[in-house]
Amino acid sequence: MWEKIIAYFAKRHLVTNFIVMAVFLGGMMAWHTTNKEELPDITFDFVRISVSYPGAPAEDVEYFVTKPIEEEIRGLDGVYRIISTSSVGSSNISVEIEKNYPNLEEAVTEIRHSVLDVDLPEEVRDDPNIRLFKTSKKAIIDIALIHKNAHLLDFEMRRELQKYAFALENQLLNLTEVNSVNKKGYLQEEIQIKADPQKLLKYNIPFNSIKKEIKDNHVRQPAGSIETPKEPKVTLLSELDTVEELEEIIVQGGFEGQVIRLKEVADIQQAYEKNTSVFKVNGHEAIIISVVKNSSAGIIEALAAVNKVVEAFEKNNLEGTPIDLVLLDDESIDIRNRLNLITINGAIGFLLILGMLFLFLNVRSGIWVAMGIPFTLCFTMIVAKLMGHTINGVTLAGVI
Numbered sequence: 400m401w402e403k404i405i406a407y408f409a410k411r412h413l414v415t416n417f418i419v420m421a422v423f424l425g426g427m428m429a430w431h432t433t434n435k436e437e438l439p440d441i442t443f444d445f446v447r448i449s450v451s452y453p454g455a456p457a458e459d460v461e462y463f464v465t466k467p468i469e470e471e472i473r474g475l476d477g478v479y480r481i482i483s484t485s486s487v488g489s490s491n492i493s494v495e496i497e498k499n500y501p502n503l504e505e506a507v508t509e510i511r512h513s514v515l516d517v518d519l520p521e522e523v524r525d526d527p528n529i530r531l532f533k534t535s536k537k538a539i540i541d542i543a544l545i546h547k548n549a550h551l552l553d554f555e556m557r558r559e560l561q562k563y564a565f566a567l568e569n570q571l572l573n574l575t576e577v578n579s580v581n582k583k584g585y586l587q588e589e590i591q592i593k594a595d596p597q598k599l600l601k602y603n604i605p606f607n608s609i610k611k612e613i614k615d616n617h618v619r620q621p622a623g624s625i626e627t628p629k630e631p632k633v634t635l636l637s638e639l640d641t642v643e644e645l646e647e648i649i650v651q652g653g654f655e656g657q658v659i660r661l662k663e664v665a666d667i668q669q670a671y672e673k674n675t676s677v678f679k680v681n682g683h684e685a686i687i688i689s690v691v692k693n694s695s696a697g698i699i700e701a702l703a704a705v706n707k708v709v710e711a712f713e714k715n716n717l718e719g720t721p722i723d724l725v726l727l728d729d730e731s732i733d734i735r736n737r738l739n740l741i742t743i744n745g746a747i748g749f750l751l752i753l754g755m756l757f758l759f760l761n762v763r764s765g766i767w768v769a770m771g772i773p774f775t776l777c778f779t780m781i782v783a784k785l786m787g788h789t790i791n792g793v794t795l796a797g798v799i
Contacts, residue, residue, distance in 0.1 A: 419774060426777020429784035434697030435734050436791040437537075444503070446510055448492040449528040452520065453672070461485035463520050468492060468527070471513045477506030507531050524587070538581070538689040539698050540705060541727040542567070545683035548721045552684045557671060561585060563722050564686045567712050571688070576696040576704045583687040584678040586671040590642060598664040604651050609661065612650050642667050680725050687727070697789065702731045741795055749773070 408415045448468065452460050465485045472478060472494060480495040496506050511529045519527075544564050546556050568580050594609060646662035661667065678685050692701035713724055749772055756765035788794055 419770070422774055422777050422781065426773075426780040429777075429780040430790070433780065433784050434695075434789045435699045435731075435738065436697060436789040437730065437734060439789065439791050439793050444496045444498060444500070445532065446494040446496065446507055447528075447530045447532065448490075448494065448510075448514055449530075450490040450492075450519070450523060451488065451525060452490065452523050453488055455488055455520075455522065457485050457487055460488070460490050464490045464523065465492065467517050467519070468514055471517050472510055475506070475509050475513060477503075478510070503531075537691060537730070538728075539692045539701055539730045540690050542688040542690065542709060543678075543680040543685040543725040543727055544688070545680055545685045545723050545725065546721055547683065547723050550679075550683055551677070554670065557586065558588070560686055560722060561588075563716060563720075564688060566716065567709075568688060570708050570712060571690055571705065574701075574704050574708065576693055576701040577690055578693040579691045581689040581691065583689070584674075584676075584684070585686050586674055589670060589672055590640075590645060590667065591670045592645065592661070592665050592667050594665040602651060602659050602664060604659065604664060609650050609665070612648055612661075613645070616648055642669055680727070685725075698731050698734055702729065737792065737795065738790075745776075 408418075450464050450468070452464050455463070465483050468490070469481055469483060469492065473481060477496050477500045478494055479497040481492065482495070483490065483492040494510055496503065500506055507529075514527050514529055517527075544560055544567070546552060546560050549556050552560060564582065564585060568582070571577050571580055592609075592613070594606060599606060599609075645667050646660065648661040650659055650661050650664065652658035678687055680687070690701075690705055692698065696704075709724065709726070717724060749769065752772065753765060753769045756768055760768065783790075783794060
């Protein structure tokens with residue numbers, strides 16, 4: 400059979416040359432369009448749930464956060480095992496999904512909905528972070544923003560730095576190649592109320608009374624509608640979102656007694672949440688943005704898009720300001736080095752093989768025999784592209 404196939408193509412030079420050229424062109428196109436990754440696209444069978452409960456001891460985190468979440472997700476279809484850790488201010492829960500579960504995305508969606516339905520304490524300000532681990536969805540670069548005029552940030556410097564970090568984050572999230580952005584060293588802005596114990600004793604005001612008055616006056620909720628033809632909606636809006644509004648809250652008063660306002664018994668100031676760690680880059684306190692790519696985009700492609708945004712941001716937003724940008728942990732460096740190594744070694748090996756063939760064959764025969772190497776490589780790239788594989792350490796080893 401093989402003799403007939405070889406004879407068929409040996410007699411039809413035009414068809415043979417056309418197939419060879421088509422495979423070469425297709426292989427080169429497949430090489431340029433196939434995603435380059437560090438590892439194959441693997442989805443792990445476990446989900447990580449992280450919840451931040453600021454200021455709470457481990458026992459309260461276990462009772463108010465970890466235990467309710469475990470009870471909510473226990474018994475869901477596809478859940479095989481739950482492993483949890485409760486520590487000061489945070490809860491981490493790993494949910495292992497059954498091996499070979501037929502619909503992984505459906506199981507993850509059910510877990511996500513169940514976790515978001517849990518009634519968590521009011522102090523838990525951010526929604527739980529729910530993540531399904533994929534090797535192709537990973538952080539590809541860290542972008543550090545620093546204030547060149549200070550080693551440690553004061554309130555105004557931090558506000559300026561976080562303003563630029565927030566703007567850069569929004570621009571990065573608009574990229575189709577970017578899945579999410581994680582920030583380190585970024586603090587939530589808040590209004591801090593520091594009651595003076597001596598003044599509370601002087602006016603005989605319990606601390607709980609101050610807390611109750613603030614809570615009762617800080618209101619935003621729907622209140623129905625007005626019975627008119629268009630039925631406009633009514634909202635009770637009395638949010639205390641400025642220092643001046645909080646200062647004027649009456650914490651004690653009566654028809655005969657003296658009116659005591661919050662500013663008389665407490666120090667109220669705009670500040671940031673207490674930080675438990677300081678991130679420094681080049682000796683300056685920094686905000687670090689970790690960019691996580693989408694699984695549909697390769698590392699090199701995603702980094703090219705991110706670098707383009709960063710360059711435009713530096714030119715349009717940071718020029719003439721004390722804010723500097725530093726790029727860290729570029730994950731494409733290893734991939735580029737590996738591809739260069741494969742290319743150089745492949746070229747050297749091909750030349751050595753070609754030289755050895757010329758020792759035993761004539762030039763024409765040696766060239767056509769040697770062409771089997773790039774032909775095989777290009778054919779392999781076409782098949783890999785059609786099967787949805789990526790160019791990574793495993794597939795490159797297979798090609799070698």
